[in-house]
Amino acid sequence: MRRTITGFSNPTVKFLRSLREKKHRKAEGKFLAEGLRLLTDARKSGHLPEMLVMASAREAHPLLDALETDVLAAGGEVIEMGADLLAKVTGKDNPQAVAGVYTEFGTGLAALDRSSAKIWLVAQALRDPGNLGTMLRTGDAVGAGGLILIDDCADPFSVEAVRASMGAVFTQSIAKARWEEFLPWLRGGGNGHGGQLVAASLRDAVDYRGAPYAAPCFLLVGNESRGLPEDYEAECDLRVTMPMKGRADSLNAAVAAAVLAYEALAVLG
Amino acid sequence: MRRTITGFSNPTVKFLRSLREKKHRKAEGKFLAEGLRLLTDARKSGHLPEMLVMASAREAHPLLDALETDVLAAGGEVIEMGADLLAKVTGKDNPQAVAGVYTEFGTGLAALDRSSAKIWLVAQALRDPGNLGTMLRTGDAVGAGGLILIDDCADPFSVEAVRASMGAVFTQSIAKARWEEFLPWLRGGGNGHGGQLVAASLRDAVDYRGAPYAAPCFLLVGNESRGLPEDYEAECDLRVTMPMKGRADSLNAAVAAAVLAYEALAVLG
Numbered sequence: 001m002r003r004t005i006t007g008f009s010n011p012t013v014k015f016l017r018s019l020r021e022k023k024h025r026k027a028e029g030k031f032l033a034e035g036l037r038l039l040t041d042a043r044k045s046g047h048l049p050e051m052l053v054m055a056s057a058r059e060a061h062p063l064l065d066a067l068e069t070d071v072l073a074a075g076g077e078v079i080e081m082g083a084d085l086l087a088k089v090t091g092k093d094n095p096q097a098v099a100g101v102y103t104e105f106g107t108g109l110a111a112l113d114r115s116s117a118k119i120w121l122v123a124q125a126l127r128d129p130g131n132l133g134t135m136l137r138t139g140d141a142v143g144a145g146g147l148i149l150i151d152d153c154a155d156p157f158s159v160e161a162v163r164a165s166m167g168a169v170f171t172q173s174i175a176k177a178r179w180e181e182f183l184p185w186l187r188g189g190g191n192g193h194g195g196q197l198v199a200a201s202l203r204d205a206v207d208y209r210g211a212p213y214a215a216p217c218f219l220l221v222g223n224e225s226r227g228l229p230e231d232y233e234a235e236c237d238l239r240v241t242m243p244m245k246g247r248a249d250s251l252n253a254a255v256a257a258a259v260l261a262y263e264a265l266a267v268l269g
Numbered sequence: 270m271r272r273t274i275t276g277f278s279n280p281t282v283k284f285l286r287s288l289r290e291k292k293h294r295k296a297e298g299k300f301l302a303e304g305l306r307l308l309t310d311a312r313k314s315g316h317l318p319e320m321l322v323m324a325s326a327r328e329a330h331p332l333l334d335a336l337e338t339d340v341l342a343a344g345g346e347v348i349e350m351g352a353d354l355l356a357k358v359t360g361k362d363n364p365q366a367v368a369g370v371y372t373e374f375g376t377g378l379a380a381l382d383r384s385s386a387k388i389w390l391v392a393q394a395l396r397d398p399g400n401l402g403t404m405l406r407t408g409d410a411v412g413a414g415g416l417i418l419i420d421d422c423a424d425p426f427s428v429e430a431v432r433a434s435m436g437a438v439f440t441q442s443i444a445k446a447r448w449e450e451f452l453p454w455l456r457g458g459g460n461g462h463g464g465q466l467v468a469a470s471l472r473d474a475v476d477y478r479g480a481p482y483a484a485p486c487f488l489l490v491g492n493e494s495r496g497l498p499e500d501y502e503a504e505c506d507l508r509v510t511m512p513m514k515g516r517a518d519s520l521n522a523a524v525a526a527a528v529l530a531y532e533a534l535a536v537l538g
Contacts, residue, residue, distance in 0.1 A: 041516060041517075044516065045516065130399065134521045134524060137517060137520065137521055137524075138520060138521070138524055139515075140514075140515030140516060140517050141511070141512070141513050141514065141515055141517060141520055142512070142514060142515075143512075143514030143515060164521070166517055166519075166521075167516065167517065168515065168516075168517060171515060171516050209535055242410070242531065243410070243411070243412075243531075243534060244410050245409075245410060245411060245412030245534075246408075246409030246410055246411075246412060246437065246440060247310060247313065247314065247409060247436065247437075247440055248310075248406060248409050248410060248435055248436065248437060250435075251406065251407060251410055251527070252403045252406055252407070252433070252435075252523070252527075254521070254523075254524060255403060255406075255407055255523060255524060255527040258520070258521075258524040258527060258528055259527055259528055259531045262511065262512075262528045262532075263531075265512060265514075266478055
């Protein structure tokens with residue numbers, strides 16, 4: 001179905017704007033992705049928005065036409081609105097903007113096939129959605145299976161995380177779990193070799209370079225300010241440390257995950 | 270000097286708020302850093318704010334006392350204000366907040382001593398201040414000499430960049446230059462070996478792993494959307510590529526810089 005919306009008070013505009021807030025995303029089970037490149041990447045990964053939103057006055061673009069055709073064929077909605085309204089939805093003053101509404105994916109540990117990839121990223125209590133999105137993007141690049149969110153993390157379906165993921169939110173598996181659920185799942189799977197849990201750590205750690213990474217390798221990074229709780233580190237099968245030659249004693253969480261992930265990739269091949 | 274400010278219309282409050290905008294930072298030659306940890310790191314690096322701002326009602330803290338003593342001894346100002354005013358200045362609703370006003374550092378190529386470090390980071394037209402701050406933080410960690418900003422980059426002295434740098438803005442050298450200035454500087458220095466310019470590239474590139482990095486090694490990353498201009502890449506002495514196993518063809522710019530920097534560190538020792 002194709003509709004044109006003209007008023008700020010239109011319920012669809014309100015619905016779209018509400019998806020910028022976590023509580024509304026969770027209540028609806030939906031999230032927003034923005035930009036033609038991101039929506040096209042999603043389409044290539046087999047994800048179509050159930051609602052496609054674009055400016056009434058816009059330049060034609062073959063990728064946008066393709067999106068529109070597919071969304072309509074799949075029974076989705078295509079919504080046109082003025083540039084002023086669209087700016088309210090996307091928070092951007094860009095009349096070429098396009099946005100899509102997607103259904104959130106399943107996020108349980110049970111759905112993960114740990115044998116499908118050598119590397120998995122695990123974030124514990126990460127608060128910055130940009131870091132989560134960047135970790136998804138890095139995960140895609142190293143061929144990771146997905147991102148597991150432990151304890152209270154930012155929302156990987158927030159607009160900021162989806163944008164930073166550069167489409168990897170559509171290609172990486174995402175699971176959420178408490179630590180108390182994650183550990184038994186990890187230890188119980190794969191006929192006794194559920195996976196190797198690796199933490200970047202300053203305590204009792206070996207050099208990250210050429211460390212004995214083993215697949216499936218779960219790379220765990222902790223909260224931006226506090227790092228990993230000590231008892232979480234103690235549970236890890238391997239603690240590795242990266243050179244820190246300056247004043248600081250830690251890296252940005254997404255950077256640490258990436259340096260570790262590329263090292264694990266080099267070792268695991 | 271120590272003062273207490275009570276009104277929103279006070280010129281000092283207006284001045285502090287103005288430093289959130291680039292044009293005012295440049296006009297004043299000053300920038301804002303926030304948080305006791307950051308200000309303490311700056312102090313340890315020999316940087317004191319000329320103005321220290323804190324809440325009138327606050328818990329005593331030995332690090333804050335030390336800061337205050339040093340600022341007053343150096344002839345700086347200490348300003349107290351109500352939590353509501355402070356929140357206007359810092360943009361954060363945190364009565365424990367503290368902020369400092371610093372003078373911007375020299376940012377010319379001429380001031381850089383390229384023989385002082387094996388690794389230098391170079392950003393070309395990076396638009397995200399968080400990426401610049403993260404690169405500064407990574408530079409500190411790998412013992413880099415500093416960050417060189419080519420063409421129109423975000424402001425490394427913005428509140429976001431300073432925050433993301435976790436204090437590295439005070440320890441890393443920062444220089445700005447047009448490409449047309451940077452290249453002659455690079456090629457002309459060090460008695461004919463001015464430095465090796467390395468780009469992450471998909472064209473005509475060797476595997477980044479164990480590549481022949483040579484000190485001083487200048488690691489160049491390009492704009493978040495467009496990457497490096499082709500003619501910039503062509504000027505590089507070494508083009509390296511990182512495995513990209515997923516759908517995406519690039520990493521986050523700060524992540525790419527970090528993975529390269531840690532690899533160069535491993536090779537250069």
